[in-house]
Amino acid sequence: MTEPASIPAGFRPVAIGGPFLAHNGPLYARLAGEGVQLGFRVEARHTNPLNICHGGMLATFADMLLPCVILYEPGHERRFLPTISLQVDYLAQAALGAWVQGEGQVLRRTRSMVFAQGVVSADGQAAMRVSGIFKLGNLIGDGAEGDPLRLRAAA
Template sequence: MTHTSTHFDDVAMTAAENIPEGFRSVKLGGPFISHNGPLYAKWSGQRLLLGFRVEERHSNPLKVCHGGMLATFADMLIPCAAMYQGEMERRFLPTISLQIDYMGAAALGAWVQGEAEVLRTTRNMLFGQGLVTADGQAALRVSGIFKMGQLIGDGTATDPLGLK
């Protein structure tokens, strides 16, 4: 049996080939993100940028990115940014609270990109916020609180995604 190209295959191939310069595919977040990604990251020299191209499988019936996919992306954004900010040990950061303000849509084929900052850390929690755009237009404002979980490895990885 031979595989014939479908519209989904064409959209997926186009999306994978159309990633902004400097972004690399990254493996993070376990099987759920692997299944729902791919996610791409870039180190700007000061901040981690995280992004993905909206594929048909990410979309709702109106051909815009499903809010659940955007929420998943937002949930990854702040912990990923934390890996590259400050001097904190690298830890698993389970979500305690996540607030999302949906400000705009991300159409099929749009490049969704986010950047976040850590606002404060305590012994037990991390507080952060971020902004997500779709093709350069504001799409989400996000803030969250994350639990300081167990160390990942020995906690000393300064470039866990290999971006620097």
């Protein structure tokens, strides 16, 4: 299990992604200006037989990163964001023990979809380039929650 002392300053554990990520996490987040960064420490259970982070774990991380980026974009309602398309380009490995961190940006919104992209690093080196298209689903609550990961309250 990840030791709290091994998590970079400002990152807090977050509960996102339901039971699947509760089992495969933990994930951490912190505010970065108006946006959000997401991260995790590569543990043995995240690795493949070569002792590097499994591509499926990295893809799962990307599939959580981009919706979090979208949710923290100022001025928009909070909605469920089902993935329509997720493009992942693996650039480098994330070794056992590496800190994996991602950030991104919203490229475009339409009435029914959001396009976003991001970069994921492992110990500061670019490890993945990601892009995705997400459906603007049902409102979550009244849609007004501007801090769904409760990061501002913890800062």
